[in-house]
Amino acid sequence: MREDGGMPNRLADATSPYLQQHADNPVDWWSWGSEAFEEARRRSVSVLLSVGYAACHWCY
Numbered sequence: 001m002r003e004d005g006g007m008p009n010r011l012a013d014a015t016s017p018y019l020q021q022h023a024d025n026p027v028d029w030w031s032w033g034s035e036a037f038e039e040a041r042r043r044s045v046s047v048l049l050s051v052g053y054a055a056c057h058w059c060y
Helices: 034-043
Strands: none
Touching: none
């Protein structure tokens, strides 16, 4: 848990500038990958997918 009481955010180490914009969100984000799907399967929860839209996303 972070000092502010929020969940750890796995995007803090992302190389994508778009993903880094969300590194401080109080959301338990996971990057696309097998670990995310394995965790969803383990917890029997749905996966919500962000398509990564931002007005200047393509600039990156």
